[in-house]
Amino acid sequence: MVNGFYHKDGITPKTKGYFVNNRPNGPFEKYYKDGSLKEKGTFKKGHYGKLTAYWEKGNIKKEAYFNEDGKRDGKEIHYFENTQIKLEMKFKNGILIDTIKAYYPTGELRYTAILDSLGREIKNFTGSQAIRDSLTREINPRYL
DSSP states (O other), X not given: OEEOOBOTTSSSBSEEEEEETTEEEEEEEEXXXXXXXXXXXXXXXXXXXXXXXXXXXXXXXXXXXXXXXXXXOEEEEEEOTTSOEEEEEEEETTEEEEEEEEEOTTSOEEEEEEEOTTSOEEEEEEOOHHHHHHHHHHHSGGGO
């Protein structure tokens, strides 16, 4: 892998990966300032294929998949720092579909809903409007 950019110290890599026409292509890694792994993934045509993000202490923060258009596609799981699952959801071509589940850091279920193929909520099993609003902010693609 080729070192891309460095943190301000000029020694610790910020990114490592391959580039084709100034776009990431193939294995790619991002690092925190202390040199620990922040994200690891595979790029295809300048977009992530698979992305694994890490907390600074090394535990997995998020696992996600993207299609060749850069849209989220497949199962996505977010974790708390304590390694408990925070969110489980599924995307198809950038649209949140199927079942979404959110948990508290203790592992207790916080929210469950079933969504249709257009991402519209069909059935809300648990959770208040405030929880739904909070999840909407977290799931937003700009979060990535």
